[in-house]
Amino acid sequence: MTDSLLNQQQAAVTEKLELDVSLEKIEVLLEAETHDSANDLLVVLQVANALYRAGIPIFDDQKYDNLSAKLTQIDPENPFLTSVEPEVLIDSKTITLPQKMLSTDKAYSFEEIKKWTERLVKAGLELGIDASQIALKITPKLDGYAAYDDGEILYTRGDGNKGQDITRAFERGLQVAKGLGKGLGPGEIVIKKSYFDDVLSSKFENSRNIQAAIIAEKKIDEDIQKAIDDGACVFYPFSGLDKWTGSIDELLSDFENILEKMWDVVDYDIDGLIIETTHEEIKAHMGATRKFHRWQIAFKVNHESAEVEVVKVTPQTSRTGRISPVAELVPTKLSGATLSRATVHHYNMVKTNGVGPGAIIKLVRSGLVIPKIEAVIKPATAELPEHCPSCNAHLIWESDHLMCPNKSDCPAQSENTLIHFFKTLGNVDGFGPKVIEKLTQLGVKHIHHIYALQDSKFVGYGFGEKTAQNLADQLRASREIEIEDWRFLAAFGVSRLAGGNCEKLLQHHTITELFGLSVEEMVKIDGFAQLSAEAIVEGLDNIKEEFFKVYDLGFNLTATPKVSDMDSANSAIAGKLIVFTGSMTQGSRSDMEKEAKSLGAKVGKSVSGKTDYLVTGDKVGENKINAARDKGVTVISENEYFALLS
Template sequence: MLNSVQLKILHDSEPDTILSPDLIGQIAAQADASKLTDEQLLEFLKICNVLYRGGEPLISDYLYDSVFLAELRRRHPHHPYLETVEPEKAFVGKTVALPEKMLSTDKAYKPDEINRWLTRIEKAADEINVDPSELMFRVTPKLDGYAAYDDGKILYTRGDGRKGTDISRVFERGLIVGGNGQRGQGAGEIVVGQNYFNTYLADYFENARNFQASIIREKELEPHALEAIRNHAAIFYPFSQLPGRHVSAAEIRADFPNIVEEVRSMVDYDVDGVIFEVTHDAVKKHMGATRHHHRWQIAYKNNIETATVKVLRVTPQTSRSGRVNPVAELEPTRLSGAMISRATAHHYGMVKGQGIGAGTIIELTRSGLVIPKIERVITPQSPQIPDRCPSCGSELVWDSDYLYCLNTTQCPAQIENTIEHFFRTLANVDGFGLKTIEKLHAAGVNSVYAVYQLDMEQLQKMGFGDKTAQNLLDQLQRSRNEAIEDWRFLGAFGIYRMGLGNCERLLQHYHLTDIFKLTVEDITAIEGFAEKTAVAVVECLKKVEHDFMQIYQLGFNLIQTPLISEQQQTSSPVSGKTIVFTGTMQHGKRDDMKKEAKRLGAKVADSVTGKTDYLVTGAEVGAAKINAAMQKGVRVISEEEYLSLLSG
């Protein structure tokens, strides 16, 4: 079955489809194109493309290519649909001609297909008297993002390959350019870091493509999406800037699996394969292009492992925010080298809409180390939707596709996850994992403040050994003594819509103890805070103020975020500069140097871009990193030169 978002995308894009929503879901579940009429097959391909471009894919790329597109190619090898770029839904804005055509890429799923492509390249080289043995091929990661084109003034969606939509607003929202950071480098993709997505966005977006589409489509971004942009986790990556390898055809044939694996792992973005392209300009010109793709380029796509699995049950789990998340317990199945017994069903709207319950047969996918994903439901069953919180028994309420427990003060799961979140976010304390916290809570400890009131005798009575109890007390003391940023301390309280980036942004304008007096107007006056976010923040601050002040007064060693008004008055030589620290520092910890640089008004980044002012190098830094920075025009200075700069 299609979810509500997919139905809306179809209604907006394909209102006159001949296929009913039920039939669309049935075709997707059966994954069999042989029984479809030509008209149904073509319509289904168009629907799959619309949903994919809209960030709500119906089936996997592999099924689209190997089952449905392959069936159309078998029946009608020269069908116009096969010779044109699959169009994407236009976003808000005027459709304009692209500066140059953005074609699709021909695809291969088997090494033999790549070998045949290499043979065609070599034959073309012979035809124009170029020695095939001298040809070189560039191999780059195939980003699974949102294709766009940047001419330096406008960022366009790919559209139909010839006309796209102006989405330059994403740069105005703070999106940066990957690689050397320069605008105007042509075609690329909007992507988001895998680790960042899994850590900070997976609870709010079903997949990375859904997120990527949202930052283009939405008039007002969700705070989580805006924060990802401002944290430079989401970027526009020009294809010309992608890392890769230059290899010969002989090397590709001899070491194909290793080359593919090495190149795929070069970036921390969703990658669904690698791109091979010949670099010889005359050969490229001779081979030319179809209306659909360049003949001198091909993508080797991951043949993602899939398995048909039976769901044993769907288990509800209550999170820190009170959201009840469904976890599908599966018959143990080996997939991509790992034994899989659980998979996320994302939310109960999906469980309800697609019929995921005991006995449901699903198609499970997993590529590399990616979290197992329910690709599609093959045989639905009646879902079991909980009406009570599995942790405290309180009645659950629906909010869109999600179920929530509103018993925030007494729900064990919310209490335990809140305490665990506090210590995990502080990141300067060990020993307070979920199992320890569950044991503390079972003994009556129900708040972070109560944890800090514990003594040796109490811990011993709870069943902790002398050594463990002393270690926990030492770690609590450490958490107060060891210096941490005030924005990290604020972030540990889990205030709604206040990730670490927004916490730091807020404290650049107001001191930590003053934020509880702020009004909605005060917060909306800060760049990046929409009114909806400000209302939620003010309301949540009122709820946590008592707990916050109790814990704050225990005495933590907090590093104050410099106020922007004070930064503007400082005479620091690094004020306003963007600095990256790398290598092992001799005069102190790298984290301490970062904190000091921020105090002096500098912007500290983790990776070098064209906007970086200084790369400060300690010991054991590779020459490649230094050379890459110098190529981008970044000044490289040693740790000693940096310290001299500060003292001078």
């Protein structure tokens, strides 16, 4: 062999496995088309697994699964097949996981999923549980680095029983996805697809290179550290994933549509969907092998592709205001179905890759999943919409996406706008997605319309008298209960105007003054660039009429302290960046953060080199404290913090 199949990094990982086979022999086995013995197959699978988990794969998933299936035929009791594939080797001692982390069995077809549900039904019959009572849940199968967070330590999955301590990833600033707290158990370290594509794809071959580097003991690459600081790399607990729930009958009768809906719910790489029962009695009854839970299965896909001509690209407004481009295609048979449409990821892809009438694209359909455009073979002139197809509002760019900023009057967005308002407001129960959906179906489209409803009107809409009275009382209470003005403003869902930016603006202007603010005036405020300011000003103009109709109902708003007030307070922490960690004894962490902001401080969620103070409560690990000090951060106790204030 003149050239080595394995590069230097892959060879180093392979040698760590300490297999009783030379590196030259391993390369021969990896290149071989067929493998006659179980021992040869085992060597190939062990090496392929280690390289995949180290972020330097030698095979794709499909080839690995095919080789694994062949080993199952030759030697079904092989320990490698009946145990959890170990995660990447890390040079540190192993520690026992708080809870076992098993692999997930795989299925590649509807028939395999159907057979799995039949096993659930059988288990239910053995327990006297009817099939209709067996609830299912579907979540994305994140293609990241498996880990477990017990609130103090972050562990690798290891062999499912023992892993390594990689808490250093949190100390480097790794955040928990969606702002969720620590201690939520199993999950994956992942990086946003959009961030990788836009920022890191030219520097790293694939995202697994980055996932492995995040936990490495050696000094972290500055590009990866920036991705962590930007919140693009996160630990995503499985319990926080968006999910579909329903019955076995619902799954089997609408299988393809459900899979299509769930495939793109996260901006992270996934390699399938996890389907499981949530019925605890059945889970306990079915149990697990040494490798898999029997009550859980992963649906994965085989890829088929074809070259297809684009007829036109049609814009569609989603419930969030994002304009989704849908490519209308010359009808083409692929993966057993005739396809005439495909979703394009975003309008920046349409613009930069030339997805327009006459373009030739490579279309991929993965099993039953909605077709995707993998590449543009022959580009054409792209046609970009200027106005929302739902309400005709002028569209704005937000990163890679065209957005409709008309949150209050766009028919396509009305339901989501109402849900977002009550969820963000956070001081009223009862107005969840199901109630909002029912109201919008009855013609209620605006926030102020909901506040005008009396209990008799709710009864007329089909709610019970007690529920109707409760809903009316909740609306009244939501106007009376004290709420921060920045939260009230954020509830209207203006693009680029989430809570943090609302608070920044309100430190300089009253909530009503914002609607007269020009782009030039906004840009002068620290943290607002030209494009953001333009989008916010346009967004505020779109919601202005609805905002004042709601504002004039008389909400009990607490004004955000102005910068001038903060300066005059001459606080010891004014202008300082503070992070609170651990369990506080003299008040909740959120109350302390709120007070710190009122005194002119900036409050962060994770420690960086820019942090001034790390305020520690109870149960804070020494590693976190030492890591903060290494960055030059002043670490003080809760008592020292209050002494500083006084």
